[in-house]
Amino acid sequence: MVPAGDDSADAPALTVAAVARRLGVAPATLRTWDRRYGLGPSEHSAGAHRRYTAQDLERLLVMRRLTIDGVAPAEAARLAQAPDTVVPPTAASDDLTGRLPVGVPEVPALLGVPTPAGVPGRAAPGAGGVVALVDAALTGRADRCTALLDTAGTDLTAWWSDLVQPALAALARRTVVERPGVDARETLLGAVLAALRARTATPPPTGAPVVLLLPVPGEVRPVLAHVLAAALVDGGVDARLVAGPVSTRHAGELALMTRARAVVTLSESPAPDLSVVARLAGERTDLPQFVMVAEGAEDRVPLDRSVHRARTLPGLLHEALAAVAQSSVP
Template sequence: MATDGPPSAPTPIAASAGDGPALTVAAVARRLGVAPATLRTWDRRYGLGPSEHSAGSHRRYTADDVARLLVMRGLTLDGVAPSEAARVALESDIRADEAEPSRPRLVSVGGAAGGEARALDGSRATPTLVIDAALRGDEAACRRLLAPPEKDGYERWWTGLVEPARAGLVARTVLARPGEDADALVVGAVLAGLRDRTAPLARAHVAGRRVVLLMAAPDEPRPLVLHVLGAALAAHGVDARIVAGPVEQHRLIEIAAMTRPAAVVMVSELAKPELAVVAALADAQPDMPQFVVLADDAAARALPLGRSVHRARTFAGVLAEVLAVSS
């Protein structure tokens, strides 16, 4: 959820309503990582305001007030409508010592696909927990929460945990100090987890097995999902390799000639990607399957679709297609 001002990393709350001083709007905003204006809006619209009065009739938040606000914040970050999140927060009668470990959840990671992402210690991993850890700069927590699956479930892990966590960070991160990059912390944790998963699999690959090449479109940063797709393929025994360096037509034709790949996958997140390299590869190796994942339908009209060039629309779709031609 987008906030009304620059967020700060949340800090622990008091153990109960009677512990610690009652807090001002500004102090609670800093603890929750939202703007003071957001708290005033939640008070005005949903009744999630401070319950204690101090001298001079200034209203202050108790620890239990903050606990309910943590429920509100966590649910909205997970995609629940603010009005519904506020209703759950108000009806939960949650206390400060219960807020983080057992607050109500309406959205489970993975959605209708079933199952939940699990951290290394077996606890449930959620986008909210990842966002909070990244904003705190807690690299160890990010690594623990973002541990990838051992074999199946990469699509659910990517779409239900990693993608929404990164989207939530974009919404919440407005200003950062030099050297701070919460998204880079998440990306680093994802890449480290994928290395840990795929390193043993790489040693088991049979010499001479044909590889699958994964690449971004020319002049486009490599999407993180390429690494996730590569790990999912590796879990099924496919030797997937990501093209590093520039994706340039002559260079890519040379790489394909040297590696004789079982398939090539291009992923683009641009509205107007450069697709001439797809046609060039098809001319150079007309029997080599190419799968192109595009975010924009208009861009797909420029694809030289044919016997060897195909458009894939989803993570699950391209994974199934590549496994079919690599077996």
């Protein structure tokens, strides 16, 4: 465990009851964690009850956050006691999740997925990296988020599914009281975009095939569109994201103007307006379109030979690159 600050040694030791109130758990839970996983108080004076130090509390905070995110208690305890687990200070945001009587849905374990490691400052593989990223976002530390999200040598689809997406989901489950100017989700999204800008800083080669990413009317463009665009650039494509309102007429003009080899539309809405996709399919039967929508909205995807529905980010990336490669064959 790496202490969050240099003054932890001066912090007063805490009783079981005080720590239980801080974490929003029953004292019996703390005793169970002590007995089963060794996460007990380390300070002991003759004739007095054992008390929790600041370092003990940091380990328990990590344990609590991991279990809220669905990590098995034994694995959460192992990560909480790992020497490289970092807990940033929480002065800028009060995380109330552990104190509220909310149900936490079961989520798949985030551990055991191979991701690049060994880069200083980068988020560690698995749930520990997600926790560090979430804590940095909760405290408004954009620089820390950016360092944890370094994409050098990583596969962007894995980077998204193993780190960014779980962190966004974890933030969505948290109830926090934030200070003016602190927005955990916006801090994380800003760092994600910064990482993708750095990844694609080198312009694509002249003449690289263009893939156009169109917005859906009435929707905020999902950050996943930027991740896909950067992954397409990794594949040798000149990916361009269209911002602002796009009418059915504009879509065809943009495709012609950019000489797009393929068009991609992403939606997170349960009822997306895909009229632009349908109109473009009628005008440009030779132009492949790839559409990925939220679960339950599949029936809204227009049925057309040129329109292909993708179910996953890796699948969408593979199909789009294959279509571009096929269009380049004389």
